[in-house]
Amino acid sequence: DIQMTQSPSSLSASVGDSVTITCRTSQSISNNLNWYQHKQGKAPNVLIYAASNLQSGVPSRFSGSGSGTVFVLTITGLQPEDFATYYCQQSDSAPYTFGQGTKLEI
Amino acid sequence: QVQLQESGPGLVKPSETLSLTCSVSGGSISGYYWIWIRQPPGKGLEYIGYSFYTGSTNYNPSLRSRVTLLVDSSKSQFSLKLISVTAADTAVYFCARGVASGPSWHLDLWGRGTLVTVSS
Numbered sequence: 001d002i003q004m005t006q007s008p009s010s011l012s013a014s015v016g017d018s019v020t021i022t023c024r025t026s027q028s029i030s031n032n033l034n035w036y037q038h039k040q041g042k043a044p045n046v047l048i049y050a051a052s053n054l055q056s057g058v059p060s061r062f063s064g065s066g067s068g069t070v071f072v073l074t075i076t077g078l079q080p081e082d083f084a085t086y087y088c089q090q091s092d093s094a095p096y097t098f099g100q101g102t103k104l105e106i
Numbered sequence: 107q108v109q110l111q112e113s114g115p116g117l118v119k120p121s122e123t124l125s126l127t128c129s130v131s132g133g134s135i136s137g138y139y140w141i142w143i144r145q146p147p148g149k150g151l152e153y154i155g156y157s158f159y160t161g162s163t164n165y166n167p168s169l170r171s172r173v174t175l176l177v178d179s180s181k182s183q184f185s186l187k188l189i190s191v192t193a194a195d196t197a198v199y200f201c202a203r204g205v206a207s208g209p210s211w212h213l214d215l216w217g218r219g220t221l222v223t224v225s226s
Contacts, residue, residue, distance in 0.1 A: 034212040042218060043110075044200070049212035087151060091210045095166040098143075098151040 002026055002090050006099030013078055013104065021073045021102045023066075023088035032092035033071045035064055038101075039084045047086075048073060078104075108133035110201050110217035118195075118224050124188040128201030128217060131182070135159050139204030140177055140184040141213060144197035152197075156204060157184055191224045198222075 003026035013019050023033065031051035038044040046055045048064035051071055061076045075082055083106055088099040114126035128140070142154040155165040157175040165173055174187045188195060199222055203215040 032210040036213070043216040044202075044213075045216070046212055046214050049207045049214075050210050053207065055214070089151075089213070091212060094153075094164050095168070096153045098153070100150040 001095055002097055004097050004099040006088055006102055010103045015078055015080055017078050018076045021086055023071045023099050025069045025090055028068045029090045029092035031067045032090055034089045034091060035073045036087045037084045108215055110215055112201050112217045112220040116221060118191055119226050120192055120224055121190055124191050124222055126186045126199055127183050129183050135179045135182055141202045141204050142186045143200045146197040193224050196224045
């Protein structure tokens with residue numbers, strides 16, 4: 001299985017800040033990496049797919065980069081609705097593993 | 107607007123079978139991967155497997171001997187059966203839709219999840 005190492009596990013920030021979340025994989029996955037946002041009790045939402053593609057309807061303050069084994073999710077200018085848990089997920093090879101999550105708190 | 111909704115018992119006894127259904131409303135089953143994911147309390151997300159609309163499947167090797175995924179296009183539903191459950195199968199279970207993105211794919215639609223507790 002491809003191991004996913006997501007960091008940090010938690011992050012405190014303020015409205016207007018910029019933050020980055022990193023996801024490292026145990027082997028190269030090209031650009032087969034997706035990012036999701038999850039708010040407790042709600043359905044998760046895809047933010048970024050194939051490492052750097054912004055999902056339709058997602059604000060442009062979200063961006064993704066990376067390839068191979070290191071990937072980064074950046075949120076520029078945090079808004080109150082961005083405080084949630086973020087997960088990376090590799091779609092390169094089964095089983096399609098997730099990172100452990102980053103809880104973004106005010 | 108396409109929506110997914112999980113349904114099934116919230117409590118299952120040890121050694122019995124966990125059965126969940128995901129209903130797809132407002133859209134078609136055809137052309138997509140239909141995926142189950144779970145999250146044990148306090149832990150991360152775990153991929154269970156997918157059933158393609160054609161009926162082909164892929165299972166997480168850690169669960170392969172116990173899990174069956176099916177798609178029923180006539181009812182716009184897909185389902186999960188997990189046999190011989192233990193307390194370790196207690197989790198929030200999510201259904202999701204997988205869509206191709208070039209040579210890869212991602213989960214573009216999720217249900218809200220349903221908590222299943224395994225306990226006597």
